Amino acid sequence: MTRQFDVAVIGAGPAGLAAATEAAQSGLSVALLDEQQAPGGQIYRGIETASAARLKLLGADYAEGRPLVEKFRASGAEYMPGSLVWNVTIDKVVEFSRDGASSRIRADAIIVATGALERPCPLPGWTLPGVTTAGALQILLKASGIVQEDAVLTGSGPLLWLLASQMVDAGVPPRAIVETVPNGRLLQALPHLPKALWQRSYLFKGLSMVRKVRRAGVLIYRNATGVAVEGATFATALNFTAGGKPHRIETRTIALHQGVVPNQQVTRLLRCDHVWDSSQHCFRPVIDAYGATSADGVYVAGDGAGIGGAKAAAIQGQIVAIGLALRAGRGNGERLAHLHSALAKEASVRPFLETLYAPAPQILSPADDTLVCRCEEITAGSIREAVRLGAPGPNQVKSFLRAGMGPCQGRVCGLAVSAIIGEERGETPDDVGYYRIRPPLKPLLLSEIANFATSDAQEHATE
Amino acid sequence: MVRRIETIGNEVIFSFEGQPVTARAGDSVAAALTAVGISHLRDSVVSGAARGVYCMMGACFDCLVEVNGVPNRQACMTEVRHGLDVRRQSGGVEVRS
Ligand SMILES: Cc1cc2nc3c(=O)[nH]c(=O)nc-3n(C[C@H](O)[C@H](O)[C@H](O)COP(=O)(O)OP(=O)(O)OC[C@H]3O[C@@H](n4cnc5c(N)ncnc54)[C@H](O)[C@@H]3O)c2cc1C
Numbered sequence: 001m002t003r004q005f006d007v008a009v010i011g012a013g014p015a016g017l018a019a020a021t022e023a024a025q026s027g028l029s030v031a032l033l034d035e036q037q038a039p040g041g042q043i044y045r046g047i048e049t050a051s052a053a054r055l056k057l058l059g060a061d062y063a064e065g066r067p068l069v070e071k072f073r074a075s076g077a078e079y080m081p082g083s084l085v086w087n088v089t090i091d092k093v094v095e096f097s098r099d100g101a102s103s104r105i106r107a108d109a110i111i112v113a114t115g116a117l118e119r120p121c122p123l124p125g126w127t128l129p130g131v132t133t134a135g136a137l138q139i140l141l142k143a144s145g146i147v148q149e150d151a152v153l154t155g156s157g158p159l160l161w162l163l164a165s166q167m168v169d170a171g172v173p174p175r176a177i178v179e180t181v182p183n184g185r186l187l188q189a190l191p192h193l194p195k196a197l198w199q200r201s202y203l204f205k206g207l208s209m210v211r212k213v214r215r216a217g218v219l220i221y222r223n224a225t226g227v228a229v230e231g232a233t234f235a236t237a238l239n240f241t242a243g244g245k246p247h248r249i250e251t252r253t254i255a256l257h258q259g260v261v262p263n264q265q266v267t268r269l270l271r272c273d274h275v276w277d278s279s280q281h282c283f284r285p286v287i288d289a290y291g292a293t294s295a296d297g298v299y300v301a302g303d304g305a306g307i308g309g310a311k312a313a314a315i316q317g318q319i320v321a322i323g324l325a326l327r328a329g330r331g332n333g334e335r336l337a338h339l340h341s342a343l344a345k346e347a348s349v350r351p352f353l354e355t356l357y358a359p360a361p362q363i364l365s366p367a368d369d370t371l372v373c374r375c376e377e378i379t380a381g382s383i384r385e386a387v388r389l390g391a392p393g394p395n396q397v398k399s400f401l402r403a404g405m406g407p408c409q410g411r412v413c414g415l416a417v418s419a420i421i422g423e424e425r426g427e428t429p430d431d432v433g434y435y436r437i438r439p440p441l442k443p444l445l446l447s448e449i450a451n452f453a454t455s456d457a458q459e460h461a462t463e
Numbered sequence: 464m465v466r467r468i469e470t471i472g473n474e475v476i477f478s479f480e481g482q483p484v485t486a487r488a489g490d491s492v493a494a495a496l497t498a499v500g501i502s503h504l505r506d507s508v509v510s511g512a513a514r515g516v517y518c519m520m521g522a523c524f525d526c527l528v529e530v531n532g533v534p535n536r537q538a539c540m541t542e543v544r545h546g547l548d549v550r551r552q553s554g555g556v557e558v559r560s
Binding site: 037042051053054130132136137141144146147148150234374376407408442443445 | 491542
């Protein structure tokens with residue numbers, strides 16, 4: 001009964017779209033599943049429905065998603081939107097929920113293209129209504145054309161400036177940008193500049209975004225420390241220190257950002273090997289040049305394999321798909337050398353950006369009374385205490401405190417919890433490790449599994 | 464204040480805590496509520512503190528609301544429909560995870 005495909009791709013961002021298109025064009029049978037109702041992933045969210053006005057203000061990089069989606073639509077790959085993948089087994093059965101009911105498909109190969117998540121930003125008051133990620137404000141703009149007035153954006157990273165410049169173009173500039181990049185970071189990043197010049201168009205784009213935001217009259221604070229949200233039931237102000245002085249900006253809309261990190265849920269579920277990337281300050285799955293993980297038949301493309309941006313994601317998707325086609329005796333590898341060098345070119349700008357925009361010290365080591373796990377409301381202090389009482393890693397902290405046991409399954413707090421444990425124990429992130437991820441990847445309603453043969457599900461369970 | 468940069472898509476009317484909210488077709492429940500200035504969507508499980516939209520992409524589960532009597536729905540992943548009855552969610556509803 002279970003439908004069988006040559007390839008199941010999870011995630012319809014640039015990586016998944018490119019992989020599915022390439023694989024289908026070479027004659028493989030392909031299913032592409034995504035939790036969202038429309039293709040595009042994070043960067044190209046809403047790309048098929050964006051009005052001309054919205055396309056214009058979101059810029060040329062956004063509009064590049066159109067041909068990618070059109071090619072995918074014409075490729076013959078089967079698209080399964082609104083399909084939340086909640087389990088993937090080592091024998092490559094994909095279990096998902098769509099329209100309130102679960103089903104499963106089986107594939108010879110799985111391409112995990114589940115992209116990135118925003119890095120956790122634990123700071124005082126970050127759980128108050130009115131405080132969101134920068135990505136959240138951008139999603140409002142891309143998907144619904146909604147912009148908040150008087151927003152204060154705080155943190156670091158290219159996406160913060162991109163969002164600010166898109167808000168300027170939308171006619172609703174943010175009130176202020178409170179950047180947490182410490183003085184001296186630029187100097188540290190300089191040795192990576194010559195290599196980054198290989199992709200200088202990104203640097204010019206970055207500079208022109210900063211110029212645009214500045215010209216629009218947005219207040220810009222640099223080297224901010226002690227960032228804290230004030231408010232009783234809502235965010236009412238942002239407090240911080242910059243230029244040796246305390247500042248307080250009244251606002252009901254605060255967006256946090258400290259870069260994006262690979263979404264590890266599926267690769268962790270499949271027990272793929274992961275390694276700490278000290279330049280990107282995150283874990284990523286270990287993969288070979290064709291995206292193969294340590295789990296047989298499981299591949300990763302895109303930001304889920306390490307942050308490389310949208311263009312790199314699409315190139316990786318193509319490489320993985322061509323590799324699979326070759327293995328199946330289809331197509332040829334002619335374009336591989338070209339794609340690998342294009343990927344290397346895309347990567348050349350990353351070390352510069354990663355050094356300049358490494359997460360703020362305040363975020364990596366939150367104060368004791370700051371909440372880290374938002375679901376179960378666990379503070380940094382209680383995590384440290386659990387470690388002192390003998391919890392050696394994230395899974396023991398989880399059973400001591402319930403940290404990471406809420407519905408988000410550690411998507412938000414995971415990296416922060418591992419970092420705090422590592423700091424307290426004087427261990428490397430690789431020693432500390434990460435939460436053990438189990439199915440279902442998201443909490444399900446009983447009705448979503450009611451018509452689903454559970455004995456069958458257990459037979460395929462990963463453990 | 465919140466602004467819509469364009470008004471395309473048909474009007475959709477649903478309710479939040481029994482009050483009518485006008486949205487646009489294609490909005491998520493979370494976007495529609497944000498657009499009318501509602502940010503307090505639930506009370507947290509442990510301390511009962513106010514919570515609202517955080518990630519808007521289905522990762523954080525902070526925008527959980529009750530939709531047509533079903534608890535634990537992610538407002539950011541639920542599309543608005545005419546007549547949806549959306550309620551603020553309080554405290555620890557048992558989740559299967
Ligand atoms: C909120 C946000 C906004 C961003 N905006 C930009 C931007 O404007 N410009 C830019 O250059 N970069 C942006 N980025 C960086 C972005 O990660 C990459 O540039 C690019 O989108 C990566 O492509 P991808 O294909 O690897 O993953 P994504 O585009 O992230 O696509 C991953 C897809 O997988 C789906 N998915 C994940 N888990 C599951 C599951 N269990 N079941 C089903 N589907 C699943 C998601 O719904 C998503 O559609 C953004 C990142 C984030 C997190």
